[in-house]
Amino acid sequence: MLESLENSPLYRIATPRSIALFGASNNILSMGTPILISLKAMGFDGAVYPVHPEEEHVQGLKAYRSVLDLPEVPDLAILILPARIVPHILDECGKKGIKHAIVVSGGFKELGGEGVTLEKELREIAAAHNIRFLGPNCIGVTNPYHKLNTTLLQYLGNPGFIGMASQSGSFVTQMFHYLANFGLGFSTAFSVGNEANLDIVDCMEYLAVCPHTRVIALYIEGIKRGRAFVETAKAIVTRKPIVALYVGGSDTGRRAGLSHTGALAGPDPLYDAMFRQAGIIRARSITELFDFCWVLGALPLPRGKKVVIQTHSGGPGTEAADFCGRAGLELPSLSAETINKISPFMPKTSSVHNPVDFTFTKNLLDYFSSIPSLLLEEKNADMLLIYLLMPMETVKSALEHLGIPEDQADEKTGELLDEQSQSIAKALKTHNKPLVGYTYRSTQEDFIRSLMERGVPVFPSTERAVRALEALVMYSEIRGRITDNTEHGFSTGRGAS
Amino acid sequence: MLESLENSPLYRIATPRSIALFGASNNILSMGTPILISLKAMGFDGAVYPVHPEEEHVQGLKAYRSVLDLPEVPDLAILILPARIVPHILDECGKKGIKHAIVVSGGFKELGGEGVTLEKELREIAAAHNIRFLGPNCIGVTNPYHKLNTTLLQYLGNPGFIGMASQSGSFVTQMFHYLANFGLGFSTAFSVGNEANLDIVDCMEYLAVCPHTRVIALYIEGIKRGRAFVETAKAIVTRKPIVALYVGGSDTGRRAGLSHTGALAGPDPLYDAMFRQAGIIRARSITELFDFCWVLGALPLPRGKKVVIQTHSGGPGTEAADFCGRAGLELPSLSAETINKISPFMPKTSSVHNPVDFTFTKNLLDYFSSIPSLLLEEKNADMLLIYLLMPMETVKSALEHLGIPEDQADEKTGELLDEQSQSIAKALKTHNKPLVGYTYRSTQEDFIRSLMERGVPVFPSTERAVRALEALVMYSEIRGRITDNTEHGFSTGRGAS
Numbered sequence: 001m002l003e004s005l006e007n008s009p010l011y012r013i014a015t016p017r018s019i020a021l022f023g024a025s026n027n028i029l030s031m032g033t034p035i036l037i038s039l040k041a042m043g044f045d046g047a048v049y050p051v052h053p054e055e056e057h058v059q060g061l062k063a064y065r066s067v068l069d070l071p072e073v074p075d076l077a078i079l080i081l082p083a084r085i086v087p088h089i090l091d092e093c094g095k096k097g098i099k100h101a102i103v104v105s106g107g108f109k110e111l112g113g114e115g116v117t118l119e120k121e122l123r124e125i126a127a128a129h130n131i132r133f134l135g136p137n138c139i140g141v142t143n144p145y146h147k148l149n150t151t152l153l154q155y156l157g158n159p160g161f162i163g164m165a166s167q168s169g170s171f172v173t174q175m176f177h178y179l180a181n182f183g184l185g186f187s188t189a190f191s192v193g194n195e196a197n198l199d200i201v202d203c204m205e206y207l208a209v210c211p212h213t214r215v216i217a218l219y220i221e222g223i224k225r226g227r228a229f230v231e232t233a234k235a236i237v238t239r240k241p242i243v244a245l246y247v248g249g250s251d252t253g254r255r256a257g258l259s260h261t262g263a264l265a266g267p268d269p270l271y272d273a274m275f276r277q278a279g280i281i282r283a284r285s286i287t288e289l290f291d292f293c294w295v296l297g298a299l300p301l302p303r304g305k306k307v308v309i310q311t312h313s314g315g316p317g318t319e320a321a322d323f324c325g326r327a328g329l330e331l332p333s334l335s336a337e338t339i340n341k342i343s344p345f346m347p348k349t350s351s352v353h354n355p356v357d358f359t360f361t362k363n364l365l366d367y368f369s370s371i372p373s374l375l376l377e378e379k380n381a382d383m384l385l386i387y388l389l390m391p392m393e394t395v396k397s398a399l400e401h402l403g404i405p406e407d408q409a410d411e412k413t414g415e416l417l418d419e420q421s422q423s424i425a426k427a428l429k430t431h432n433k434p435l436v437g438y439t440y441r442s443t444q445e446d447f448i449r450s451l452m453e454r455g456v457p458v459f460p461s462t463e464r465a466v467r468a469l470e471a472l473v474m475y476s477e478i479r480g481r482i483t484d485n486t487e488h489g490f491s492t493g494r495g496a497s
Numbered sequence: 498m499l500e501s502l503e504n505s506p507l508y509r510i511a512t513p514r515s516i517a518l519f520g521a522s523n524n525i526l527s528m529g530t531p532i533l534i535s536l537k538a539m540g541f542d543g544a545v546y547p548v549h550p551e552e553e554h555v556q557g558l559k560a561y562r563s564v565l566d567l568p569e570v571p572d573l574a575i576l577i578l579p580a581r582i583v584p585h586i587l588d589e590c591g592k593k594g595i596k597h598a599i600v601v602s603g604g605f606k607e608l609g610g611e612g613v614t615l616e617k618e619l620r621e622i623a624a625a626h627n628i629r630f631l632g633p634n635c636i637g638v639t640n641p642y643h644k645l646n647t648t649l650l651q652y653l654g655n656p657g658f659i660g661m662a663s664q665s666g667s668f669v670t671q672m673f674h675y676l677a678n679f680g681l682g683f684s685t686a687f688s689v690g691n692e693a694n695l696d697i698v699d700c701m702e703y704l705a706v707c708p709h710t711r712v713i714a715l716y717i718e719g720i721k722r723g724r725a726f727v728e729t730a731k732a733i734v735t736r737k738p739i740v741a742l743y744v745g746g747s748d749t750g751r752r753a754g755l756s757h758t759g760a761l762a763g764p765d766p767l768y769d770a771m772f773r774q775a776g777i778i779r780a781r782s783i784t785e786l787f788d789f790c791w792v793l794g795a796l797p798l799p800r801g802k803k804v805v806i807q808t809h810s811g812g813p814g815t816e817a818a819d820f821c822g823r824a825g826l827e828l829p830s831l832s833a834e835t836i837n838k839i840s841p842f843m844p845k846t847s848s849v850h851n852p853v854d855f856t857f858t859k860n861l862l863d864y865f866s867s868i869p870s871l872l873l874e875e876k877n878a879d880m881l882l883i884y885l886l887m888p889m890e891t892v893k894s895a896l897e898h899l900g901i902p903e904d905q906a907d908e909k910t911g912e913l914l915d916e917q918s919q920s921i922a923k924a925l926k927t928h929n930k931p932l933v934g935y936t937y938r939s940t941q942e943d944f945i946r947s948l949m950e951r952g953v954p955v956f957p958s959t960e961r962a963v964r965a966l967e968a969l970v971m972y973s974e975i976r977g978r979i980t981d982n983t984e985h986g987f988s989t990g991r992g993a994s
Contacts, residue, residue, distance in 0.1 A: 168812020
C-alpha cells in the first residue's frame, strides 16, 4: 500500500502542473484536437504546450515545433499521433527530461504483427529514460478535482467519489453523462489501454490513497499481474470497496477483448476465485458496476441482511420480495413495537407483513416522513427499501380538485415534492442504516432527481435496487461486519464473487 | 381459442358502451373519484352513470340514488366501495340486468378471515345473476383504442401493441408512464386481482384475438387453472408471443403474493416446466417483461442465433460480446464479401472481427446509414446489434469548430441527428432482420427518442439489449423457425423457460 499519492508513479499523470500535447491541431477531425478542447473546457489551469510540426498556434495556444523547444520540462506528455512515430516522439520527450506520458494512439499490440514490435520498442524507450506511461491505446485520465480531462469527451456533472481503472476508455468517457444523470461523478478515472508500462494494479494503488475516492470501479478484460492484483486488492478492501466487471469469461468476450486491448483473459471460475480471494465484488454489467459503486460510496454499511420493504403497491412489493429471496436477503417480520407505532398510518386494506404494503396512505406526507423513520427504527431489520411513486401530475390534479387554482398548483406541487424528498433524505441521515428507493418513473423527474442529489440512491428497476442492497451486504461481509450468520452461513444467490 | 372478441366474457368489460359507477363522489380523497377522472380524461364516449346515495351530481355528471333508477341497463358496473357492501350492490346490479362488472374494492380473500367469506358470497351472487366480473382487489381495464381507462391513474402516450393480463394493478397503471418513455403503449391491459370469477386465462383468450395486440405480457403471482393456462398458451403462441414474469418462485415472493392477492404460488421448477410446455418466454423482472414485449412486437423474427455487433468503442463491444456468449448467441465471422464492402469505411485502427469495431468513423454519417445496411446484408448473420453514441453536444461542438455559427449549430445538429435516425430506421425496414440499439446515453435524448418512435428498439444497457435478442431467438425457436440447430441443439444460457 502506498503511503501517499505523491509516491505513486501516476501522481503527475493525474495531477500534472504542465502538459506537452502532441497531435492537436486546428483541424477538428484530427483526434488530438477534441482532446485539447476537453482539456480547456475542464478549465485546466496549468501550462499546455501543443507541439506541432507546422502550426504557429493551435486552438489559440502558442505551438512548438519540437518538444525540445519547450520553455520548461512539463510534468506530462500526451501523445495522439500515428503509431509509427510514437516511439521517436517518446524518445524526444525522454531527452527533454519528461518522466510521465499518456500514449493515446492505437495501432500497437491490439493489432498484432508490427504493432507488437512497436509496443516493445515503446517500452524499451520508456525504460531507457525512466518514463512511466499509461497506454498505448487509451484515453488517459479524468481528474475533475484537478480540472484535468485528457479524453475526447467533455466532462459533465460534478466531481464525485467513484475512482475508476478501466481497460476501456469508453467506459470512462461515455460514463460522464451516464453518471451525471444519477448525480454521480468520478473522483479520478484512468483508462489503461494496453498497459505496456503502468497497469490496472498501479491505478488501484493510486485510488486507494486518493482522498476523494470512496469506492473503486474496475473494468477488466484480462489481468496480467494476477498475484499483485490480488494482494493489492486485499489490502485496499479493508478500507475501500472494490467492484469489478470482468467480461473475458465467455468465449466471445475473451476473443473481443483480445482484439480490443490484446488482453489475455481466463475463464470465469478463475476470475471468480481471484475476486473472492481479493475481496472484490463482481458486477455482471456496466450498469451494475456503477449501481454497486453508488450505494457503496453513498450509504452506511448494513449490519446484516434483513430488509424491510415499504410499498403502497402490491406488485412492486411482491417483485422486490421475490428478488430479495433470490439474492439471499431476508424479510423479517416487524416487531410488535413497530407494528404498534405504524398502525395509526395503516388503512384497513393494508398489510403489516413484510413487504409493508400501505395500499394507499391516508396522508401522502406520512409515506415519506413518519413511516420511513419508524421502519428504519425496526430493530429486526438492517436496511430499508422503499417503492417510490409520486406522479407529479396526480399530485397536481389532486391539488386542483381541492380547489387550488391551476397556476398555483404547479408551484405547490413542486414545494410538496421537495418537502417529501427532504424528509426521506433526513430519515437516511438520522438513522445509520442503508435506505434505497426504486421506481418505474423516469429517474430524471424532479422528485427523483432531488432525492438523488440529497444522497438517496433511487434505481429505475426493482432488480437493480435489490442487487445494490446485496452488494452492500457482500461488502459488509468482506469487512467482517456481519457476524449473525444463519445456519447456511452467508451466501448470496447469484453473481457474488 | 375464441373465434372472435365478441365471444369473450371480457368483451363488454373491455369495450363497454355504458357504465354504472359506484364509489365516485365529489371528494377527491375517495378512491372512486380519481377513477371517474381517469375515465373522463381518456375521453370515454359512452354514457357514465354515477350511483351515489346522497349527491345530485358527481364530477359534473347526474348521479342516481340506486342502480335500479338508471334509465338503461349499462354494459358494465364498476364498484369501488367498502368490501362489506359490495355483495349487496352486486346483487342490485344483477337485479337491474347488468351482466358485467369490475370489482375494484379490496378487503376480500387477500385479507383472510371474513374477507374469504365475503368473496365466496360475491361469487355466489354473480353466479345467480350470470354476472361475469373482474376482481375483486383489482383496478380493472385500460383499452386506449376504446378510450376506456377504469384505473386510478391517467393513461399516457399512444395506444400500443402490448396486451397485458396482470395479477398486479400497479403493473398496469404504473407502466403507462414507463412505456410511454419508450414510445410504447398497451393495446388492452387487464388487472385481474383475486380472480374470483374471470381469471388470467380468460384475459389471455381475449388478447389472443384482440386485433391490436401483437404480444401478450403476463404478471403472475400464482396460476389457478394450470391445465387451461398451458393449453390456452400453447394455442396462442403459434400466432402471438407470450412473455411472463412469475414472482412466486422464491419463498419471500410466494409469501408476499399470498398477502397481495391471495395467490397460491408454486416453486420455480414447476412454473419453468409449465412455461416451457406452454411455449411462454419467462422474463426475470418487470423491466425484462416489457423489453421482451418491445422487440417481439416491433421486430421481425431472426432465422437463427447469429449476431453481428457494430460498435465504435471497444469496451461496449466487448461487453456485448460477453453477454452474447453467456446468452447462447453466436458471433459469426464476417464473410469475405461483407469485409470487402465495408473495408472502405474502416479506419486503420479498426477491427473487422465481430464485434466490428470502427474505433471511429471517417464520416459520422456512414455509421448510421451505409454500414448498418451492409452488415444487415451479411449472409452469415441473423441479427444486428448497434452501439449508439451520438452525443448532441459533441456534434454541435464539432460543427462550431467547423465554423458554423452557434445559433445555427443547434438547428443543424438537430437536422443531422434526425437524418441519422431516419437512416437506421430505413435499414431496419429494408432488410427483414432484427436490429436493436444500445446506449449509455439517456434514452430520452432526441436522437434516441426519434429512433424509438421510428420503431427501432434502443436499450439503456448492454445486457438488456442482448437479453432482448435472446427473447427473439427463443420465440423463433418456439415457432419452429430455427432449424439450423448446432451440435448442442438450441439452448440459451440463463432464464430461458
